[in-house]
Amino acid sequence: MIDENNEIILGVQGLTHHFPGIVALKNVNFDLHKGEIHALVGENGAGKSTMINIIAGVLQPSSGRLIINGSPTTFQNPSDAQQAGISVIFQEFNLVPQLSVAENIFINREPTRFGMIDWKKMNEKASEVLKRLKIDIDPRLTVSSLSIAQQQLTEIARGLAFNAQVIVMDEPTAALSEREIDQLLSIVKSLANEGVSVIYVSHKLEEVFKVADRITVLRDGVRIITKNASEVSEDDVIFAMVGRALIHGRCPERKLGPVVLSVKNLNVDNFIKDFSMDLHQGEVLGLGGLMGSGANRVIEALFGLRDSYVDELTLDGSALAINNPRDAIHSRIGYVPNDRKKDGLLPDLSVKHNISIGIIERLKKVFWIVAENEQEITETYVNKLNVRCTSINQRILNLSGGNQQKVILARSLAEECNVLLLSEPTRGVDVGAKAEIYSLIDSLVDSGMAVILQSSELNEFIRLANRVMIFSSGQVKGELTGDQITEESMMALATRV
Amino acid sequence: MKKFLVEFWKSYSIVIVVIVIGLVLGLLAPRFLTKDNLINVMTNASLVAIVGLGMTLAIASGNFDLSVGATASFAGCISFSLVPILGVPLSIIAGVIVGAVVGLINGLIISELRVPAFIATLSMMTIVRGFTLIFTNGRDLYLFGQTEYKILSGQLILGISTPIFFAIGIALLFGFVKKYTRFGRHILAMGGNLSAASRSGVRTSFVLWGIFSIVGATAALTGMIISSQVLTANARLATGLELSAIAVVILGGTALSGGQATVIGTLLGALLISMINNGLNLLNVPIFYQELTVGALMLGALAVKMQKGFKISSLLRSRS
Numbered sequence: 103m104i105d106e107n108n109e110i111i112l113g114v115q116g117l118t119h120h121f122p123g124i125v126a127l128k129n130v131n132f133d134l135h136k137g138e139i140h141a142l143v144g145e146n147g148a149g150k151s152t153m154i155n156i157i158a159g160v161l162q163p164s165s166g167r168l169i170i171n172g173s174p175t176t177f178q179n180p181s182d183a184q185q186a187g188i189s190v191i192f193q194e195f196n197l198v199p200q201l202s203v204a205e206n207i208f209i210n211r212e213p214t215r216f217g218m219i220d221w222k223k224m225n226e227k228a229s230e231v232l233k234r235l236k237i238d239i240d241p242r243l244t245v246s247s248l249s250i251a252q253q254q255l256t257e258i259a260r261g262l263a264f265n266a267q268v269i270v271m272d273e274p275t276a277a278l279s280e281r282e283i284d285q286l287l288s289i290v291k292s293l294a295n296e297g298v299s300v301i302y303v304s305h306k307l308e309e310v311f312k313v314a315d316r317i318t319v320l321r322d323g324v325r326i327i328t329k330n331a332s333e334v335s336e337d338d339v340i341f342a343m344v345g346r347a348l349i350h351g352r353c354p355e356r357k358l359g360p361v362v363l364s365v366k367n368l369n370v371d372n373f374i375k376d377f378s379m380d381l382h383q384g385e386v387l388g389l390g391g392l393m394g395s396g397a398n399r400v401i402e403a404l405f406g407l408r409d410s411y412v413d414e415l416t417l418d419g420s421a422l423a424i425n426n427p428r429d430a431i432h433s434r435i436g437y438v439p440n441d442r443k444k445d446g447l448l449p450d451l452s453v454k455h456n457i458s459i460g461i462i463e464r465l466k467k468v469f470w471i472v473a474e475n476e477q478e479i480t481e482t483y484v485n486k487l488n489v490r491c492t493s494i495n496q497r498i499l500n501l502s503g504g505n506q507q508k509v510i511l512a513r514s515l516a517e518e519c520n521v522l523l524l525s526e527p528t529r530g531v532d533v534g535a536k537a538e539i540y541s542l543i544d545s546l547v548d549s550g551m552a553v554i555l556q557s558s559e560l561n562e563f564i565r566l567a568n569r570v571m572i573f574s575s576g577q578v579k580g581e582l583t584g585d586q587i588t589e590e591s592m593m594a595l596a597t598r599v
Numbered sequence: 600m601k602k603f604l605v606e607f608w609k610s611y612s613i614v615i616v617v618i619v620i621g622l623v624l625g626l627l628a629p630r631f632l633t634k635d636n637l638i639n640v641m642t643n644a645s646l647v648a649i650v651g652l653g654m655t656l657a658i659a660s661g662n663f664d665l666s667v668g669a670t671a672s673f674a675g676c677i678s679f680s681l682v683p684i685l686g687v688p689l690s691i692i693a694g695v696i697v698g699a700v701v702g703l704i705n706g707l708i709i710s711e712l713r714v715p716a717f718i719a720t721l722s723m724m725t726i727v728r729g730f731t732l733i734f735t736n737g738r739d740l741y742l743f744g745q746t747e748y749k750i751l752s753g754q755l756i757l758g759i760s761t762p763i764f765f766a767i768g769i770a771l772l773f774g775f776v777k778k779y780t781r782f783g784r785h786i787l788a789m790g791g792n793l794s795a796a797s798r799s800g801v802r803t804s805f806v807l808w809g810i811f812s813i814v815g816a817t818a819a820l821t822g823m824i825i826s827s828q829v830l831t832a833n834a835r836l837a838t839g840l841e842l843s844a845i846a847v848v849i850l851g852g853t854a855l856s857g858g859q860a861t862v863i864g865t866l867l868g869a870l871l872i873s874m875i876n877n878g879l880n881l882l883n884v885p886i887f888y889q890e891l892t893v894g895a896l897m898l899g900a901l902a903v904k905m906q907k908g909f910k911i912s913s914l915l916r917s918r919s
Binding site for chain 2: 470
């Protein structure tokens, strides 16, 4: 636990930063004690990334100053910050995948002997650092052969090898499994015990409360609160983040209609064997399980993205075949992929063009696209989903994660789908947008949509699904409905071999 | 109008460069700014611009085509040899079709055999060149007395040559395709994110076939124009055309990474290169030094462009 009188290692005073047209940070104060884990939370666009980038020396603030170990400092570039003992681990790693772990840890500072790289010494020193972190990775392995979690740990090791006093972690658990998260959190804690200070940026409040000593909440570039973690509740923090209370809890009563989509004995990749289900109108069916359990493959197969074999597939009672995404879209099956950036966004195009890409056929007259039709339809969905953008012609990359996700959802809705396949619909989305997406799904289902939901967040099933099928190694281990859907019951099924 | 201005603004930097270089050359060599010389400059620009416009679509889709030079010379030779049988107009059309077919084969190799565009079109480049050598037996083909064929490179109205009309016409067409058609939208979507495009129902193979057929057709047209200038076709014609075509596209402001395209930029890129070559000629700069100058200019232009791109992307990252 931190002591109030403990020395302040990093201070931020009156930090303000303007981007053309927006104020990203307004007069923000922040301090970090030695050995403290200080969580920085806020919705996307709240200013967290700007603040990290200033601390990392990537950006220079419009006004305000940084104080390192009591003396005011300015960073002209990232290497200044590194010299000052600040190591930032961005969401996108700065590792060279083709090089070994040791090479990455000592990149640019390779120990040399007679002007040549001293491999033996480098590997030994890398081992030392890894051992200090209690990480079991051979430093001679190439980074590309490591799991995401191990790559993350390699980044941390690199920071430590720089003798970092301050480590800044930006959404470090976004791509990790539950077990890897626990491992990471315990490493973070032991670093703090050794006197390293950590700024921990995350959307996931559960983790924040597990690990943080203090919590600072930013909203719209302004610091809302800084409190000891023990003195606030999760709801307090959410309230500070979004400026209003969120409704937690169970999914509302779902009114089920007739069977829409029926699957008999679906086989995928020799992994999923004989999966069957009936999906009703107005239903949200959850497909759950630990990473690699197969739930996601079922969704991808139903959208025509995987080789699969099925005895019988019917939509509204008539048989259909889905060999590629185009077939699925024509059968009015929509899909929101779990990796928005890799499989969803059309990065160079506008919000409008991102929504209309699947329905251009309908917007055409002879062979050209009628601009008014396109404008009208996309505006309808932008309003319906409350996508926050300056105009529908804004480039999608300039939107926050939550709004990008809403655009991807709008794309499927514009295709007028009756069945919606959602894979991690709220990954990398802030709390406010999450609540909006949940209530959107509620209203879609109310008006007769059928939804298949795959998620790694158990709370999402509790909030949205009236029925859940839990997978483990490619097989359904059990089905839960209504009040049976609890974290405990789902975990019990998911871990059954 | 507003959209036009936005598009214009994107190509703004190169417009300034074109004007400045034009004025400087005009001052240094008074003959540069005469009507005849300017038409000459634009005609030469059009040759690369026509195939460059096709290349713009390929690059926008995240691909490129290294076989255009070979296709150009192949189409020129085929078209020439068909003139005695089909007459001039039909042989020109046949040449375009031959180019489109070569392009379609490129597209098929990429989409069906899953060979990357680089390797597929590099192989096609040598295959088509080899084919042309076999077909012509390594000799030049002449069109004696068929001055009708000259229509492709001759002056049309008001002393303006046919290639200029072709370049402008194709640019207008492709500008329209890019902005107002499904095909154009699909090209940009594919270039930006192939996986997302196919998940949105874009038939990526069809689009690829279309793109490469068009590139092949534009290459063929360029090849036949070059052949018609001297009424000679052979297998060594248009060597290096692939690199000039890619160069004018990139110089014009279309990103090699795909996802966006500027048709006007490509025209201006071609104009810029042609202006400089012409100006250096008028200034009696030896041909070897011209090569050097054009290369250095390209490098400089791209270096400046990268700086700008860097700043914009770092701004975007920190805002999210």
